Amino acid sequence: MPLADLPDRPPADPFGAFCHENHVALRATGAGPLSGLSLAIKDVFDIAGSRTGFGHPAWLATHAPAPATAEAVARLLAAGADLCGRTLSDELCYSISGENFHYGMPINPAARDRLPGGSSSGSAVAVATGLVDVALGTDCGGSVRVPAAYCGLFGMRPTHGAIPLAGVAPFAPRFDTVGWFARDAHLLQQVGEVLLGPAPSAGFDRLLIAQDAFAQSDPHVRALLDGAVERLAGLLGPAAPVRLSPDGLEGWLDTFRTVQAWEIWQSLGGWIDETKPAFGSGVGQRLAAARLIGTEEAAAARARADIIAAALATTIGEGLVCLPTTPGLPPLRATASAEIETAYRARAMQLLCPAGLGGLPQLTIPVGTVDGAPVALSIMARRGKDVDLLDLAVRAFSGLPIMPERP
Template sequence: MTESSLPFFRPPAEPYGAFCQDNHVAVAATAPGPLSGLSFAIKDVFDVAGSRTGFGHPRWLATHGPAAETAAAVSTLLDAGADLVGRTISDELCYSIAGENLHYGTPVNPQAPDRIPGGSSSGSAVAVAGGIVDFAIGTDCGGSVRVPAGYCGLYGIRPTHGRIPLDGVARFAPRFDTVGWFARDPEVLRRVGEVLFGAGRRGGFTRLVIADDAFARCDAGIQPVLAGALSRLGALFTERASADLSPEGLDQWLDTFRILQAGEIWQSLGGWIEAERPEFGVGVGQRFAAAAETAPADVDAARARAEEIAEGLAARISEGDLVVLPTTPGPAPLRTTSSSEVETDYRRRAMEILCVAGIGRLPQVTLPVGTVDGAPVGLSILARRGKDMDLLDIAARAGFGVPVPPERR
């Protein structure tokens, strides 16, 4: 199927700037199934046969032809009855958690228009938060689903690493890359999980574990909202505990994550960047420049250290543990905040929390638990590898409600 023969010829008309205009793609469900009646969007990193993937950059779009095959995750959703209605904006080559794109602009956060939407799966989050689609898929390497879910007041999941195939997804940092998704309704989030994960054993949780070192990195302004959410979650458990996730410090873990991620990103994209010399925005360009200078020996050492950390997390988090941590240190920064400030201080504080799931290959679900100064606040739940559906079950049981799209208020 080619772009011109698709059943929906134009991106959805919407006021948020969430959808790609130059490489729009839409496909009707290929069969009835458990997702019949639901619409979805895909981040601009997923291949659809006959259309071009842009990876958030016009130069990538110009230098890559139509895909021969559709990404495995997209095919699974179409086969389950969902209708694909469009492709969404991504940060440039996914190397940002801000949601800003020098070339295509910054999608408007429907729940807090004066604040950034978060990235790099910015358009997917905005399309869901704005009520344009029922759910949307993105990718999460360092936080690219969890951050925009938190900023836009959505439910979002980063699955266990390797749980969902990455066939037909733009390669970034394979040690950390995952396919995730967003929904306003936790039941929809769970229904999508049942399709993408398939049948599997569910064991539930017996103990709530509060990650003290992650909460210590939060802004004071969101602490009351998080405390209320913790009380609600705690009511589901008879056993509670508190512990630090990182014995040596989350800042040390972030350094390991950053070096390994940079090395893998440059291995994936360095050849194309050197050949094409594309223009990048503030922060993104600096990170690629730093990635180019990362020594292979440092990457090897970071890889070994990451495996040690992952083994330690697997030993400390038991089968029955539900770990609770903030999604980000605070609500989304204002759109008027300088890009340099967002990309330096705030990014590092956020990544110290976000790197845990990536290094540990662990599943993490973001829950919309309230607002501060009109901006959404997210709380996350994390568990052992393979406990993805258990997390989605808890998300549905916790009763945090369904965010209402702006036009329906």
């Protein structure tokens, strides 16, 4: 259906999830397992004949309408989903807070006084409010996993390369993935079957607890995390401890950040130098640092990342790894940006970077609330075990009550 024949504004949006300047809606192009379901997409996915904003008004103003629709979106439309609109992204995706200097911050419906998480903030909020059934985001450093955790959703970061990035705004190709959100595990699995295609589920041979990751979690959320691990142990047997990083997750984060920043500048630096757009302080500081990374420094970091990926594959094998998605509760909205960067972002990224470095699939599971705010556990596996993760999430957490509030 032509764009002109579709609604010219997004759904009623009291939580600020949707884009208005470049709104687009599309009917499903086929019938299938997602027929009758509603879809939203992060403002990094191309839609033929419409402009992608990438979370920044200058990007929107300097880019022509897309010639084709992103492959991931096309697959969901062909499976029967109706596209309701685009959702807000953090500026150029370079944040995990949900704050956008130009468009504001969506309201987290699960904890209105706390951050919604980013950079797929709008997609998570649209699903958490019930405005749509499912939403697409992207995950490089945690941009699906964090908002899923903060908004009390199931969220999936698939194996790197498992879903084509054709028609997605460029960022850091080594780590970029298409991801998605749903309010229950079964629907998350249905979307995965469409995006990933059919694949057998082989299961897992052991349950592993990432001790160095759990050491980063706040004590007041541990009871909920431990309860979720016990539920998985009921299916897989007792958990065994493991260290993901013998040398420390902080060093892994340094490697991740160097490679990511260098790739981001290769993708976006030319446009930034030509356009000279304005950025919020946090994103602006990270981009300024990315500009300074040299070729030799980046090459050394990439070599370290290759070694880390090989070590992770050996450590995990056919096992299932449990780890906190984030260190604790979502920070309060009133928290200063500088404090988020120094007191929280680095801790969170230590938990998030292993999946990126290894190209691994990681699934976020809501396991309850503390002080009215969501808590999430992640399950992670070797490359290619996406279907197994989705199947286990359904078996362990679909149709069962989410664990209760803990004081």
